[in-house]
Amino acid sequence: xxxxxxxxxxxxxxxxxxxxxxxxxxxxxxxxxxxxxxxxxxxxxxxxxxxxxxxxxxxxxxxxxxxxxxxxxxxxxx
Numbered sequence: 001x002x003x004x005x006x007x008x009x010x011x012x013x014x015x016x017x018x019x020x021x022x023x024x025x026x027x028x029x030x031x032x033x034x035x036x037x038x039x040x041x042x043x044x045x046x047x048x049x050x051x052x053x054x055x056x057x058x059x060x061x062x063x064x065x066x067x068x069x070x071x072x073x074x075x076x077x078x
Contacts, residue, residue: 015064020056027052 027048036044 012060012064015060016057018056019060019063020052023055023059024049024052027055 032044032048036047
């Protein structure tokens with residue numbers, strides 16, 4: 001039982017990092033240079049990182065919640 005308790009936080013951390021990396025990779029397809037003001041490179045990079053974290057965190061939470069509730073479905077019928 002103790003190993004399962006320690007596994008859930010590890011799964012959440014790995015999931016968050018994975019989906020943040022995927023969001024970062026996906027956002028690189030956007031042409032943000034047309035939107036960002038000139039000489040604001042550092043601010044654009046911070047915005048890019050924050051958007052990656054926000055999107056990755058939301059997608060990761062979605063999959064973790066689906067996983068949690070899918071594991072609870074057998075308890076409805078048993």
